[in-house]
Every structure is written in C-alpha cells, then in structure tokens.
Amino acid sequence: MITRLRNITLIVLTIICSQDTILAQKKPVIYQLLPRLFGNKQANNITYGTIEQNGSGKFNDISLKALDGIKELGVTYVWYTGIIAHASLTDYSAFGIKPDDADVVKGRAGSPYAIRDYYDVDPDLAVDVSRRMDEFEALLARTHEKGMKVIIDFVPNHVARNYHSRFKPEGLEDFGLKDDATKGFSASNDYYYIPDQQFVVPGKPGKNDPLSDLRDLKFAEFPAKATGNNVFSKSPSENDWYETVKLNYGVDYANGEKNHFDPKPPVWLKMRDILLYWASKGIDGFRCDMAEMVPVEFWEWVIPEIKSKYPSLIFIGEAYNSAAYATYLNRGHFDYLYDKVGLYDGLKRLIRNESNANVKEISKVWQQETAGFGDRMLRFLENHDEERIASAGFAGDPLYSIPAMVVSATLSGGPVMLYFGQEVGEPGKGVEGFGGEDNRTTIFDYWGVPEHQKWMNNGAFDGTLLSKGQKSLRDFYIKLMRIATSSDAIKDGRIYEIPVSGNMNNRMYGYIRYTAKQRLLIIVNFDRAQTLEASISLPEEVVKIKASVPATELLTDKKLNISAGISIPVKVAPISAQIIEF
The missing domain is CATH 2.60.40.1180 (Golgi alpha-mannosidase II)
Known part of the structure; x- marks a missing residue:
C-alpha cells in the first residue's frame, strides 16, 4: 500500500512539474480581474450604491467554468486584484470588522490599494465571511487545477490610514507600534510624521456629497502622517492619495533623500514577512504597486530573500520611469516591469488616430527604450488604472485596437496582459460613485460590469448574451493569444x-x-x-x-x-x- 502511495505521489509530482515546465516555456499571458466586479451578477448600478444595492462578486463566483473561459484566452497567470483586506465603508462588525471612517475612504467599497490588514482578505468577497480565507484558498486551488498560476497585489509604498492587523501571525508587530511620533523622520519609525499637527481631511462638507451623512471631516490623526504619494503635509488635497499613509523605508526626504539602510529599517522586515506569508499559501507571483516609490535597495535585498525559499515566484513592478528600467530589472531583481510610458502610450496615440501618432514610436521602444530587456517588459492596452479602449474618451470602438493588440502580443517574448471585459469591448460607462464617469471601470465602488456580464450570463460563462460583434472580438483575442503562446518565433x-x-x-x-x-x-x-x-x-x-x-x-x-x-x-x-x- 505504501509503495502504491509513493508511486501515485511520484506520478502527481511528475504531472505538476511537467505543467510548470510547459507554463515556464510559454510566453506569459496575464488576465487581470477584480473578484468584486468579475462575479457580480447584479445590474442595478446605483451611483454610490451599497453592497446590498449593487452587489459584489465572490471568490466562489470564479468557478471552474469561469476559469475555463479565462484559460481559453491562452492565459497562464490570473492576477486577482483587491484580494487583501482594504479600507471600506461596509459594516462587518458581526465578524469583528468595523467600517472605516468615510473621511479617509474613496467610494463605498474602498480602494484595493488602501490596505487595512495585510494578513486578511476582503470580506466582501466571501459567501461565509467567517471562512473568507478558506474561500480564497479554494479559488487558488481551482486556478491551479486549471493549469494557471496566481498573481496578487503587493502594495509596499503605503497603507490605509486606519491600518491595523487583527490576523497577523503571533510574534509579528503592526506598523507604527514602536514609532517615535515626535520625529518627522527616524530610521527606526515605520511612518513619516508631521509633528504636533492634526491631520486635515481634504474637501468641504456639503449637501451635494452623496456620503455627507457619513462624513464629518473630523478624522482623528495626531500627529498627522505623510500621505502615500509623498505629500509631507498635514493637509493633502482631494487629488492626493489622502486615504493612505506613506511607509518609511529609511529615506530621509527632508534631508536630500539621505538613505539609512544599515541596520535594515523595520518596514523592510515587516514587508518580507508579508511576502513570505502569502508565498506560503501557494501564490505564484506579486504585482508590486508603485515599485519605483520604494528604494531599489529594498528590492535588491527582499526579492532574493523570498526567491531563496520560493524560487519560481515572479515579481512584476509597476514602473513609469524608463530611465530606471535597467536599475529595477537588473539590480532590483524584478522579473518584469510595466511598459506604459513606452509602448502603451505610443499605441494609444495610434488607436486614437491622434495627429502626432507615428509607428516610429513602436520602433523606438524595441530598438532603444527597452534594448536588451524587451522580453522583460509587460505589455498591455487596458488595466484598472487605464481607460477602457471602447470608452468614449479613448477610442469609442474596441475594433480600433486590433492592430495595437497584435503589436502588444507579438513584439517580444515577454508577458502580455488582458483586463477582464476587454475581450468583449467593455466601455467602462457610468457614474459609479467615487470612480465617476472617467472612461474606466471603477475600483472604488460596488458595480456591475454590463458587457462582461453578458459573457458571464448569470454564472453560465457561455457568452450566449454577447452580440455577434462581441463574439467575433473575443474570438480574435482567443486566436491571437494562442498564436502568441504557441509561437517559437514570438517567444524566442x-x-x-x-x-x-x-x-x-x-x-x-x-x-x-x-x-x-x-x-x-x-x-x-x-x-x-x-x-x-x-x-x-x-x-x-x-x-x-x-x-x-x-x-x-x-x-x-x-x-x-x-x-x-x-x-x-x-x-x-x-x-x-x-x-x-x-
């Protein structure tokens, strides 16, 4: 019996290793989705609607059938956005999770990038809130069962103003617990402070504010902490990341950005522990938010630290400074970086038929800007930050993107990314709430995504409600991604x-x-x-x-x-x- 079990184990391990080898040999195709939006079947779409009014997708909605539909697009990695618990106005007090202060939350659902507990998952995404981590781990297992890998966000630069971890492992400390808040900067502090100053909530109270009944602009934070987008003031503006606070990696911005990296700042160690925690659950990669706002010295240390225990993990850096690409790839050990300011911006001008658009920008990208590391640049036409192609403010018609998508998928052997709904021409239309009418699909609000819902078809994921044109567009994406992932010439x-x-x-x-x-x-x-x-x-x-x-x-x-x-x-x-x- 023991021999039989050993033989079965060897067979299973051989299959898993073979799948990993095949996946590693393919050109990576990443599919980004927000579970809160992806599985939401409700179509009420009330501006600033509550979760009861507008609904929320769940981990369980991403079924094996849904994953089949994603894999059909040639996907090798699914990037689940908004997994980690973030600030929100929805009340889960029955489970020990109080709503956050509306003064420092964007929208009702809140920003997935204002993390309130790095060791918990978003309760909105669970059918049984008390078992939310189990439901996430089941989704992780389902995704692996379908032969795809999982990426989640790692948000290293900032946390929610109300950050507090209730679920951190024993022996670990919260951010700021031992800070000396009388000092604007200290190498041993986790946060930056504006000593002796009360934080001032941006904005003015008014009857036109749809959340005026929840906002009093009296959020108590003393002394004030620096805001996530490097605003070292007690009074960030409404356009700042005022819902977040900047983490201190040992850079003294008040003194010429002088570095204090020896001994390692406490934030470094806390972030390493967070990465190890999620890697231990079987995560296959991290999309690192605003990687350039964190010193490269941290990445130079932490990525090898993590990969020494989990060598197959990939790290994708959100980066916008092409002059720093080589530094973050080579010294910082990132596997991939965003190619936004190069290829994306040039292709967007061509898609929009702007007067200054020119295909020479494509040539410049592969010949100059990414020379030597083109295969390590992540190409995309949509993600949660960018306008939807089919939106009135971008192209108005998803078909205008066909030549650009071909370039994105074939110019290099590096990864290409799709954003859920892109393959059916989702236009991101509607005044969702904090997201507003901005040509994007909101990340801040509870919302149903209409064109994507036609493919979802109330959980059948069969696309029968799609128009003929939408089916044709999705078929194009399927065909293109199959070519990209099976082509020796494109990969190598x-x-x-x-x-x-x-x-x-x-x-x-x-x-x-x-x-x-x-x-x-x-x-x-x-x-x-x-x-x-x-x-x-x-x-x-x-x-x-x-x-x-x-x-x-x-x-x-x-x-x-x-x-x-x-x-x-x-x-x-x-x-x-x-x-x-x-």
Whole structure:
C-alpha cells in the first residue's frame, strides 16, 4: 500500500512539474480581474450604491467554468486584484470588522490599494465571511487545477490610514507600534510624521456629497502622517492619495533623500514577512504597486530573500520611469516591469488616430527604450488604472485596437496582459460613485460590469448574451493569444523591422520575428481609411525563397502562396493586421 502511495505521489509530482515546465516555456499571458466586479451578477448600478444595492462578486463566483473561459484566452497567470483586506465603508462588525471612517475612504467599497490588514482578505468577497480565507484558498486551488498560476497585489509604498492587523501571525508587530511620533523622520519609525499637527481631511462638507451623512471631516490623526504619494503635509488635497499613509523605508526626504539602510529599517522586515506569508499559501507571483516609490535597495535585498525559499515566484513592478528600467530589472531583481510610458502610450496615440501618432514610436521602444530587456517588459492596452479602449474618451470602438493588440502580443517574448471585459469591448460607462464617469471601470465602488456580464450570463460563462460583434472580438483575442503562446518565433525569435515600401505611411508598420524553426511576418495598419499595399523585401538573414512556398495568415487561417523571390506581397485593410507564417 505504501509503495502504491509513493508511486501515485511520484506520478502527481511528475504531472505538476511537467505543467510548470510547459507554463515556464510559454510566453506569459496575464488576465487581470477584480473578484468584486468579475462575479457580480447584479445590474442595478446605483451611483454610490451599497453592497446590498449593487452587489459584489465572490471568490466562489470564479468557478471552474469561469476559469475555463479565462484559460481559453491562452492565459497562464490570473492576477486577482483587491484580494487583501482594504479600507471600506461596509459594516462587518458581526465578524469583528468595523467600517472605516468615510473621511479617509474613496467610494463605498474602498480602494484595493488602501490596505487595512495585510494578513486578511476582503470580506466582501466571501459567501461565509467567517471562512473568507478558506474561500480564497479554494479559488487558488481551482486556478491551479486549471493549469494557471496566481498573481496578487503587493502594495509596499503605503497603507490605509486606519491600518491595523487583527490576523497577523503571533510574534509579528503592526506598523507604527514602536514609532517615535515626535520625529518627522527616524530610521527606526515605520511612518513619516508631521509633528504636533492634526491631520486635515481634504474637501468641504456639503449637501451635494452623496456620503455627507457619513462624513464629518473630523478624522482623528495626531500627529498627522505623510500621505502615500509623498505629500509631507498635514493637509493633502482631494487629488492626493489622502486615504493612505506613506511607509518609511529609511529615506530621509527632508534631508536630500539621505538613505539609512544599515541596520535594515523595520518596514523592510515587516514587508518580507508579508511576502513570505502569502508565498506560503501557494501564490505564484506579486504585482508590486508603485515599485519605483520604494528604494531599489529594498528590492535588491527582499526579492532574493523570498526567491531563496520560493524560487519560481515572479515579481512584476509597476514602473513609469524608463530611465530606471535597467536599475529595477537588473539590480532590483524584478522579473518584469510595466511598459506604459513606452509602448502603451505610443499605441494609444495610434488607436486614437491622434495627429502626432507615428509607428516610429513602436520602433523606438524595441530598438532603444527597452534594448536588451524587451522580453522583460509587460505589455498591455487596458488595466484598472487605464481607460477602457471602447470608452468614449479613448477610442469609442474596441475594433480600433486590433492592430495595437497584435503589436502588444507579438513584439517580444515577454508577458502580455488582458483586463477582464476587454475581450468583449467593455466601455467602462457610468457614474459609479467615487470612480465617476472617467472612461474606466471603477475600483472604488460596488458595480456591475454590463458587457462582461453578458459573457458571464448569470454564472453560465457561455457568452450566449454577447452580440455577434462581441463574439467575433473575443474570438480574435482567443486566436491571437494562442498564436502568441504557441509561437517559437514570438517567444524566442529575433526581430527584423521591414523597410517602408509600397504605400506605407506613418500609420503602417511591419516586422519579422524569426528563429531557425519559424518565420512570422507581422503587418499592422492603424490607418482608418487606406489599405496597406506593399511588397515586403526579405533580407537574406531571414530567408531567401528560391521556389514558390506555401504560407498561412494565422489570424484567419487563410492559405497563401508566395512566389519565388525575396519579397512577400501584402494587402492589409484599414484598422487590421496580419500574421503570416512562411
């Protein structure tokens, strides 16, 4: 019997290791979703509605069927946003969790980035609040069962103003417990203070405030703490991250940003413990919020510390300073960084057909800005911070993004990310509450996401309520991600930028990705009126066609035939793309 059990264990371990190896070999595809929104079936959508009025998705709503639908998109990692307990106005006093002070909460549901207990999960997401961690761990197991890995947020720069951990492991201390609040800065403090000053809540009371019955602008914080976005004042503005307080990593901002890293500041040790806690639950990666606001010396120390025990973990840094990319990747040991100010911003201008848009920005990204580490940049067109493509303020039509999505998915072997609802053209429409009408899907409010709900279909996750156009768009995403994750040329290939030819203008671009096993010609046309027609010259370093050869346009499976020679004729309609394997 023992021998049989050992054999079964070996078989299971072999399967798990084989799945991990296969996953590691694929180009990563990350799917971001907020469980609070993803599984919400209610469609009331009352501005500033309560959880009873507008509903909330649960961990349990992300069923095996839902995960099948996500995996269909070629997803290798699911990024569950808003897992860790954060400040909220919803009352769970029956479970020992009081509502936070409305003066320092954005929206009713609150920001997922104003953490109030690093060792707890959001009670909104549980069917049985008393078993909320069990329900999260069950979701983690389901996701792994479907062959996908799990990323959660790590928010190192700031915490909620009312931070207090009720569930930290025995022997660990809360932030600020031993601080000397008479000092604005001390290397041994967890927070920064404005000594002898009372915190001043931003804003003015008024009848037009939908939460005026909950706000008195008298939140008691003395002495005031520095605000999360480096505002060292007792009076942050309404545009600041006033709901959060800045954590002290040993940088004395008042004295020329002088560093005090020896001995290690207490925040470093507390954050290491938090990472180890979640890694021990089987998390596969962390998306590190505002990574550049934390000194690189911390990352240089903590990531190897964590990976010494959990070597397969990945760390993704939210970063916006391209001049610091190399530092945070090489010295800071991040696996991946956001590519927002490079590729995303350039593609957005092309999608919107702005007058200054130019495909040369794509060239600049891979040739200069990310030279040497393009495969370590996370590409995306949507996430919780950015405008929805289909929104009136962005493009108004999700089809305008097709060429940009092809570039995002094929320009490198690094990860590409999708935001839930993007694949069905969710426009982020509506005045949700604190989120307002800002072309985004709110992260602050209880809300149903209408176009995504059509795919969800009350928990069936079969997409039968989608329009023909939405089904076609989702099919495009499925096809593109399958190409991206199965292609040797995209994962490991070299890149050759094709020269301008035919009628190519500054809205048309092409490149070849190639290895010894595979060659792909990728042509994108952002022009809204003109068809791209050209004969694409092939350099000998890629291939020299000596006879007529078959080829396939992979997005449509259309069979082509390329005549003998060293060029490929192409014809690409407006707002479209082709991926030709030859």
